[in-house]
Amino acid sequence: MIYPKNAGEKLGFTEIKELIKAKCISDAGKELVDKIQPQAKLDLIDRFLRQTSEFKDLLQHDAPLPVDHFYPIKNLAEKAKVEGAFLFEDEFHRILLSLRTVYAIIRYFNERAQQYPNLELLFEHLPIEKSIIKSIEMVIDERGKIKDNASRLLLDISQQITKSEQEARKRIDSVFKQAQANGWTADGNLTIRDGRLCIPILAENKRKIKGLIHDESATGQTAYIEPEEVFHLNNKVRDLEFERRREIIRILTSLTSELRPHIPLLFAYHGLLTKLDFVRAKALFAMDIEANMPELSKVAEVSLVNAKHPLLLMASRQEGHPSVVPLNLKIDETDRVLLVSGPNAGGKSVCMKTVGLLQLMFQSGLLIPCDPISKLGVFKQVFADIGDDQSIDSDLSTYSAHLSKMKHFAQFSDARTMVLIDEFGTGTDPQFGGPIAEAVLEVLNKKKIRGVITTHYSNLKLFASHTEGIENASMLFDNEAMKPMYILQTGKPGSSYAFEIAQNIGLPKEILHLAKQKIGVQQKKVDTLLVDLEREKKEIFDTKRAISLREKEILSEQTELNSLKSYLEENKRQLLKDAKEEARQIIKDANKLVENTISNIKSAQADKEKTKELRSGLQKAADSLKEKTVKEVKKPGLTAVPDADLEVGDWVRILDSGNEGQVIEIAKNNLILALGELRTVVKKNKVEKLRGKEKAKVAKRFKSVASESVADFSPEIDVRGMRTEDALGKIELVLDRAVMIGYPSLKIIHGKGDGILRKFIRDYLRKYNQVSRFEDEHADRGGDGITYAYLD
Template sequence: MLYPQNIEQKLGFDRIRERLSELCISPLGRAFVEKIRFSDNYDLVQKMIRQVDEMKDIMQFEPQAFPSQNYLDVNYQLSKAAIEGAFLSEEEFFDLKLSLRTIQECLRFFDNKEPEQYPQLRELLGTAFQNRSDKNQEEVIPQKDPKLEIRGILDALDKIIDDRGKLKDNASSELQAIRRRLLVQENDLRKKLDSILRNARSNGWITDDFSLTLRNGRMVIPLAAEHKRKIKGFVHDESDTGKTVFLEPTEVLEANNEIRELESAERREIIRILMELTARLRPQVPTLKRAYTFLGIIDFVRAKACYAVELEAIAPLSVNSQIVDWKNARHPILLASFKKAGKSVVPLSITLDSENRILLISGPNAGGKSVTLKTLGLIQYMYQCGLLVPMAEYSTIGIFRNIFIDIGDEQSLENDLSTYSSHLTNMKHFLVHSDRKTLFLIDEFGTGTEPTLGGAIAESILEDLNRSGAYGAINTHYTNLKVFADRTSGLINGAMRYDAEHLEPLYELEIGKPGSSFAIEIAYKIGLPKSVIDRSKNKIGKQQVSFEKLVKELEIEKKVFADKNVENAQKQRQLDQLLEQYQSLKKFLDTEKKTILNTAKIQAKELVKTANQKIEATIKEIREQGADKLVTKEVRQDLQDFQEALVVEKIAVANSPAKEEQEKDVVEVIGGDIIVGSLVRIKGQEALGEVLAIRGKDAEVAIGDLKTTIKTNRLERVSKKEFKQKTSPKAKLTGIDMNEKIQNFSFNLDLRGKRGEEALVDVDRFMNDAIMVGYDELRIVHGKGDGILRTLIRQHLRGYKQVAKMEDEHADRGGAGVTIVRMR
């Protein structure tokens, strides 16, 4: 049950119906728009919703594959064809041909899809084209496949009607022969008349701009009136001024008569063909009418799908029970009008369930309370009329049997009803008919009469509505109703949020607490005298003032804490990123440390192993030579040289831990004696050092921080330049100061005036810093111009997997000249 009768006008559904009519291609679809009705049949609503959802997918993902024209209404032609002896004209058959082709394209579209694709639309198609049984017979009468019948009719039309809507020459052999003879006669006639016309022009009887024309279906020549007797013939017409006559020469009279006879024969043959074609069509009229019903439904469903695409509407999760659990719902009409103006609608999130069935909404005037009620009523009404609704995917919507609304002023002079009387009349209907499957919406509950009495009556009505188990939403300013809702099971307070500091509405619904009317604060803002406001405070009493003050303070505190929560959440994200980077770096350093230590141990083992082998070989050689002094001295000298080499290698390893640093270029040596202070290199080694002292053939050399004694004949001098080059300390890797990086990072990048390559380098640097510091929204200013730089930047940004979305800035803040980048 719906209440009142004009509920569609009150909710604004009549404007949605108008928009759907505009989106329909033909009167076939518009006829179904007029038949839209509210339904509480859950299965029927689900079927309609799924049909629209499937068509929406087609419109979004393969619109070119689905026919979008020639949805023609030919029901009149079909009714005419059903009459025995009647026949359709060429134009009527042409409309039939075009629309049947559209139907065939629809059928072909679904035939080319997998069976599991678009099941609801396939079921709709099957219902329209299934074979019908004779109700007077016990058995089903075998019939042809309706799809094949339509294809046969279309083939027959294609053979006879051309793409201009005329009968083809080969529609019959007789028609072809007549038109061939007619063409020959017309050509002969034209040649004769052209000859007469040239002769008349040469004699000056007509001007050069005169040419052959038709009068009364006969071909004639125009002739100046004063020369009409110069040529024998019949005058068929004259100009308005009487200066020109249209004359049929005597010598072409028979030719014109022959042409007229052939034209009559052509018309008779055309009528015969059309009657024959109509007779062939007549038995298929019932099948064709079902096919055009299907075409109308497809046009209707297509219009609903196009409207859903406009609104970004969806098919939310639906349950066969009474529930409202909507996230980010938007008023459809506001959404469409705001889109045109470049504005955005503040979304509504609302929940009504078995525990909190009735929502009592309070707050200041012009804060969005009435819009909230209309959004709730209109979206629920839309859904139960089979339309997709604008809300988030994770919403849940239920089914109601009754929708009652009391919105707007219903005072009536004819029935002598005041505003308050009309409200009470509505409340009477609500109380009598409300049950657990009812959704009611009441705007400005209890107003229109003395506030104390109005509030008391409203509280009593609310008590009975709660007892009925109905679901609903109520707007009110009455404090007693807010208190009642707070202490009564089944009711819950809600408030339209308000910026208490700047006294501006936020149009956001907050469920769980009552709102303030902010009457005192708004009076201050408007500029009422302070004395008047102070007296009003005294009149309403301290309790009411304290309540309003408390609500205002809570609103301010909530805003402050909400801002703090956003700030803390951002800092927490930054800390998490820093911790992740620290742990990653620590893991890397630990791994590198283990690798270096293992490498050093292996090298040390190899050195020890080599040294032991050398010692053992030396001892063996001394023994084999019989401990000869000369040989022993030479062997010891070799051992000492080997020891020095180990020391040098050890120094080289200590000073060059990385393998890459050991692979140096060849050091350039210079000539000269080795003296104290010489810069030297050990022959065959990369280690460089400085000579500290000379003791005979031995030299004390400082290699880095180590000192060693080496034979002078194993040293060679190098230049100061070479020494500095090879021993200068390498630049050390430094870490990144994340605190400094975060403090100095700007989320805004201005690229105006830069060339493409230069801009992309800046974008890469900007994106790397943004990813490092963890910003979730960036702003790139590139200007509008021809859009080349914008296109280049956006194509480049698509290569970043961290980028979730790109869009233009708001029109007031740069529009298409600024790209907003939202990160994952």
Template sequence: MLYPHNLESKINFDKIKELIKSECSSSLGIDFVEKIHFSRDIQLLNKLLDQTEEFRQILLSGEYFPSSNFINIYPYLEKGKIPGTFLYEDEFHEVRLGLLTLKGCLEFFEKHQESYIQLFQLIGMVQLDHSLLKSIERVLDEKGKIKNNASKELAMIRSQILYEETRLRKVMDRIFREAKAKGLTPDDASITIRGGRMVMPVLAENKRRIKGFIHDESATGQTVFLEPAEVLDINNDLRDLEYMERREVQRILTELTDSMRPSIPELRKAFQFLGMVDFIRAKARFALKINASRPTIEKIKTMEWHNARHPLLETVLKQQQKKIVPLELNLDHNRRLLVISGPNAGGKSVTLKTVALIQYMLQCGLLIPVDAHSKCTVFKQFFIDIGDEQNIENDLSTYSSHLMSMKHFAEFADKNTILFIDEFGTGTEPQFGGAIAESILLALNKSGTYGIITTHYGNLKQIAAKSQGLVNGAMRYDVDRLEPLYQLEIGKPGSSFALEIAGKIGLSKEILAYAKANIGEERVRYDKLLNKLENEKNQYEQLLAETQKKDRLLQQRLQEYNQLKDTLDTQKKELLRQAKVEAKALLDQTNKRIEATIQTIKESQADKEVTKKARKELEELKVAVKPEKVVHSSPEIKVLGGEIQIGDQVRVKDNGAVAEVIGIRNKEVEISIGELKSNVKLNRLEKISKSTLKKEAKAAAKRTGYDTSSKMMEFSTNLDLRGKRGEEVFSLIQNFVDEGYMLGIKDLRILHGKGDGILRDITRNLLRNMNSVQQFSDEHADRGGAGVTLVTLKG
């Protein structure tokens, strides 16, 4: 049962049908669109959905499928079924084109029967062979004209017509040339046809100078069109031949029509199949336009929809370059009736209409705009109460019309019903309207029906929260900006945000205070709690999104690190392998040279000259294979004599390091090498000239690769990471902290900026694992705050 009678227009399904019609190629498909109806048969719906999904796959595959000449030949069949009648050439031409399209469809489905099982089964409707098509093609050419060889008689007649036309043309050309030479015709005139007969233009004053018959004259009367008497008989013969041709063509078409007449019932079925194919293709085209899918239909009552979208609204928003907010819906036997609340213009009615339209589309065998893994069910009854049904003729007010609908729902709703009620209980005094709505809601819940109800009444929200089978739903709202988010959240009621919206538009505090006092403190607290929950949820979702973003980035960086490590390990193995190969080759070469030298010495019986030469070659080889050493030049250091005292410059004898004496205790001397301090034995030191200290320090830096003094002068306690990539900062931070620690610096400062916090997180995660770091913290708010990390190193 469907309620009310104009249900399809209320949920805009009539517009869906118009869009599908626009995708049809002919009236054959449009006729099927007109017959779309609500079905309760799960088996039939699965079949219809499978057919459309298969055709959607054909369109996506790009395979060739006949796309034109889905011609409605039913009027021609009606004409041809009457004995004695015949179809004209153009009518048979359209029948031929339709039969060619039919043939192409059949051949496609036969070729791909394993891929498109449901569509292949449709060809069982066609019990027509190709004999009629062959008969038509034997008679008509590709342009739809009767062929010359359609019969022997027609061939002879047309051959004779051609001969007479040629003869006529020759005679007329001769007469016209003679008349033109005499000046009897206009200057720019030429032979033409009038009344089906060949004539020539003659000046009106000369019309009696040529024997013949006048068939017409020009608009000005200055020229007449004359048929010379000499060609009269030829024109008469041509006219007779044309009559003969027409009678023969009529005979041929009559015979062709007679041969078609017994096949008319099969032709009807065959073109019904063609119309069905056009219809299914139109549904598939529409499905592609609205990005629709084929969901799973469950026998148990469940509605698990993912990314559901109103197809008409989404199309309008696309034209405005906007995106629709998809809907997530989950109803089952424990949560059957969804009571949606929330602010005005927050999307309650759109959500209700979206679910109603999509469910109706599904039960009409259409693919629906949800994700393919969504689960749907089928209902036997579909009730809806949307909009104003005020009826002046029946003296029904708006509220009375709603009550009439509620009466119908309460009487007939059951567990196989889905219903939709928009703005439940409105239209009368709120206190009474809310009470009546509450009692109706409880009655509907008791019937086991499924559905969606939108309301502003607080008592209905409370009932939904306490009753089994009912569930609250809220339209999400941005509390800070007081803007709707158009997202449905199932499981909690929504606030109407009436006070907040009133405050936003500028109502005075006195008015709002009076309203709060009359609403009651408990009700105000309840709405505040809903607002607080909504705000906290928004913040939580924002934090969750940021965390997920950071986690994705971290995973990406970890993957890049692992890939880099694998690459380095592979390169290291390859270098070791190559080194081993080269070492083995070098060793083999050396061994061969040694063996050759020994053999030379033996063969020469230890001859001195030969032995000397062999040894020389061996020494040369030894020098050639010996690894090169990097030699660092060292300046001359002037060593001074005398007792070593505090403040003297000294050099450590065993390693050449230069230092300054800062303390002496017995035979232990405390020295300073740059910022590094150490204790050494007195006998390991020698006193050097201060003038050469600088040169020696530079030479030592070249030998060791690290100049403490110059590093101290060049080192900056600030590191700027802004604009760096994640993979770059690891080595920068590591070197920065290591150098600071080696130079004995206590406090460092790393500038990474705020942004999304990615560089800050990478920096601090790295600092946590560094043994030289004692602690780190944010900079003062006036000097960068969280955009700068202060690092304290261990002493």
């Protein structure tokens, strides 16, 4: 896919892999990094990218993954696979620690089911075989040594060894003290010789103690003797140790045989640990270079937004330099090839290498340092011509090497090939190199290749300006400060600024004057025109940036205005709701009054005086209601005189809305009122005190509402199959009642369907200040077909 083979190295891809390898814990993980290669299948690239992105998210926002022990267990499993072979104690200990890590990782992701779906694919259907750990733990202790009670025989042997060693020590201590009392010993204490505990005896006394002489001092004055009676005990200990070793081998062989049926599972565990180590290393590197996952495209295109060269970014950090200037470019069906020109050391090659390196990283499943809105497609081939590839062995000059690559590019490139060429056309006489480069570019363009090409040749710039599919681009240059800006702009070629840079360096004026005379008049005009165009382009760019900032300010103001408008609409809706409720109450009271009047008239048996009196009362009530309505329409709260004797516990009516409530706290000119389960704050001059029957009536009504049992209230609302307006009306009734009695949550069953009813319901819930949050039901119990709304 990559041509030539060293193109990846020249683009910096090999160095990227070395940096990722440094993040790996295991050798197996490093081996996987060595195998990283660009892929051509979009679904495979997508999975690799999502796994890395999920691991990066895990590292940044979740509890640490339990990766304490990443021992390679593949070679141990292969050893255990052989019949008759057995693993040593330390090898079983490494398997034990690795299995604990594997099981901890599996439990970690089981606790976060569906949170990291792509990472879960690494160990899908991988079981936790606890019997392996239990078998090993019965034999191996936490220090990696075999337990004395691994078998009854081993325990018995261990006890005999301990007993014999104690007896041997007791005997030699006794002999040593006796020898000291007789004056036979040399200076010093008991010492070890040939692995045996010996007594230092003066040479002239060595015949006085029966035993085996293990060693003598350099002067020959001291002999180191193991007493005869201790010698037999030590031999017994040695025999027991041999017996113990045979029993240990038997136990380890048996344990290995018990492990052998699980060898395939151990290989799977090893694969899981290796892959996790590999993905973890990629995620850690992505964090180092501030990388993100771009959007994937099914077509061969590149759209980079605020992209940075990862190696340049890391180098600038280490050197304490300012942040790297981001790169923004687009390669698509219309502008397939960018022909980048501009000053030397202006960033042309870095631009081209950034595109190539990020494309290789992307197709290798690595996150890249760019904004997430960047979009990259898949290329089947990446051809690059970078640097000097002359070869003495192959008798190739620099230009011959370039031509060899151009031949390969022209023969094998197609519409899904990315071509990267640095300093196109150089290496030979410009009079001939320019036309050859132009011809090669024409052939490549007919093959509809994509790519980035850098050049200084004017004929190529001119060719690009009138050729469909090729777009001129240049690196901006500050011709006042005489410094490159490292910003890519498309649409026009760039000047090389050869004379300006030479003058800034301090080349003598005489040389510059002679050089200007030697270049063609037409070329000089073209170069001057490019400089003027770049200056004008910079002015336009600055103006556009200022306009963009102003547009952002206007957008922010528009957002604030929309928010205010939404707030006003919400208040309007609430006022209308309160008005409707009050109207319903008025009608209810009026109907009750009329019914009572009719009943009294009937009971008076049409007595004229009594009937007249009742009609007069009815008229007074109507006039009173009319007067109250007019008074509220005129906003009496603005002119009403508040009661001076308000106290906590009094019942009042809010003049603006007509709602009644009880005073629960007085703070200067403000009152805190209880309206059922709700609380509100109003000014003293916005209320009127209720007295007598009116006060008793309101208190009785609130008591009735307050006594409403929560048990009688159903928090579940089923609106499936209902029209949106009807569904919202039903939800509104239940929601109001839930707020009134202080119920904590509602369950709204709306079904899945096309999701339209769900959207309207959630938009409606967002308008309620009392709704703190809402969420879907668990996937096993309805998922996004049910919404839970939580109330403050």
